[in-house]
Amino acid sequence: MTVIELTEHGAALSVPLDDAAGRALLAARLVEAAPDPYRPGRWRVKAGGKVGVATVAVPGGEAVTVRIVPKVPIARLLFLLGYSLSAKGWRNEEVRLGEESELLPALARLFERQAEKALRQGLLQGYRSTEETSLVVRGRIREAEQIRRHHGRLIPLEIAHDEYTSDIAENQLLRAACERLCRLPGGIPHDVRGRLLRLRVRLADITLLGRGQELPSWRPTRLNTRYQNALRLAELVLRGASVEHRPGDVTVNGFLFDMARVFEDFVTVALREALADSGGHCALQATHHLDERQAIRMVPDFVWHADDGPPLAVADAKYKAEKPAGFPDADLYQMLAYCIALNLPEGHLIYAKGNAPHAAHRVRHARITIHQHALELDQPPAGILAEIEALARWLVVVAPV
Structure with missing residues (x-):
């Protein structure tokens, strides 16, 4: 696998790439890419305002991984991201990520810490509205669905009921973020990956969200206070990890943030609070x-x-x-x-x-x-x-x- 290290809005680098890899990188629209006019067999690659890591699959060739480091310190970037979701932001003493030089490992470490803290007292439980086909009456009968699906038969029954369970939106978001971090292309330290895998085991009975599925909604309450930092981080992980698409024949799998959007969100939210x-x-x-x-x-x-x-x-x-x-x-x-x-x-x-x-x-x-x-x-x-x-x-x- 070819790995290209870039800096956000930094100078273009001339890297050895065959034409197939260069065209795939250009088609992915993650960075600026063009053949080097002075050095055959090389392409000039330049990062714009996106930061993070992404891997581009090259048809019939070797995949290319692009790592883009932000200009601002990682801990500062996480503060900007956190503040845009909550006016309290992330307290500086909670971040302590000076040892990380890349965004993905830093965010993975911070998510693991917050998720572990959230689950320390066990899985949060709550009521979930469920609609299902059953042989016994539970909750209420969905009369319209009963007639439409079963044409007057008494059983099976189409019912709706509220179930007290741990399979709720909060735990589904934590599991989805955990799964996504474990699948992202490289860069996560072994100790963090091991703790993420243990978290995944604790969440094994929670419904796994499918790719492209709309994220379940949640709202801050007194009951989920201990989950809230972890949930906001989970949303950041899932939003940043949405770089997973197929432009033409090129498959892209990665984790990126647009710095222009991060800055815009932070400034407007902070100004509103002020x-x-x-x-x-x-x-x-x-x-x-x-x-x-x-x-x-x-x-x-x-x-x-x-x-x-x-x-x-x-x-x-x-x-x-x-x-x-x-x-x-x-x-x-x-x-x-x-x-x-x-x-x-x-x-x-x-x-x-x-x-x-x-x-x-x-x-x-x-x-x-x-x-x-x-x-x-x-x-x-x-x-x-x-x-x-x-x-x-x-x-x-x-x-x-």
Whole structure:
């Protein structure tokens, strides 16, 4: 198996690949790939904004595994991921993953710790609604199904009942994440894999979710408090492990996160939490329209509204500045459109530091100012949240009365 080590948005590497492997890598759309014009038998491969690991099967050839390391420290990335699911995030002392240099081993270790902690008091049990065919009455008879399936016969019976069982959504998610981590391509330390296998044995009687099956829903309650960190991690594992598809004849199996989406989720959730005591309400990824006929949709990442409805502030999270050919300032044009449509004098673009400058632009003849903020991710979580809180205070001060 060929293994390619890359860094997120790093320089392109020239690697030895035959044409079949290069074309498979290109078709998988995980990285940028093109034949090296100066070195026959090699391809230039460059990572974009996805981080993690993926294996691409090459028809009739050797599989290619791509490992993409994020620019931010692994523990910091896990904090961003956790905060987007819960405002409490992951406490830094709980992560302790400085020894891991890749995302998959770090997440596997953290999941195993949290799942073991969740199951320490035994499997959680609860009521599950079940519909089945039975020879005895239990619960209630589904009359419509009884008539449709059995045409007036008395038995078997179509019934519905609530069953008190451990085979509930919470345990199904833990088992699915455990199974998925055990199947992912390499990279998980032997000690962690061994503990995952033991967890899988403890969950052996729980229904295994099929590939592509919709994940069961759960909600935080007093009863599942001890499960909640493990469940949020399970959802991260299953969401990141969704890179499993067949584009044409190429099979891809992997675990990847899109850093732009991770950054966007973190910024919008953290900003909403920072404004929680300032009144009004925040809309994330809500639809607005640029024109009066409502034909041109706009979806700003974050809009803060007053209690009575009017917008007070608009912001967009941009992990990396968009500079398509011919439109080097596309982000600024987009924010200008948001400000005009929402009738706001100021708009805010929030970048990861190092990907865009920190500046303010006063638009001619429009009385609109567009701010570009730079959020430093390579610092402790408390520092990142302090920068978000400072931005929230700014929004409060400049909000139109």
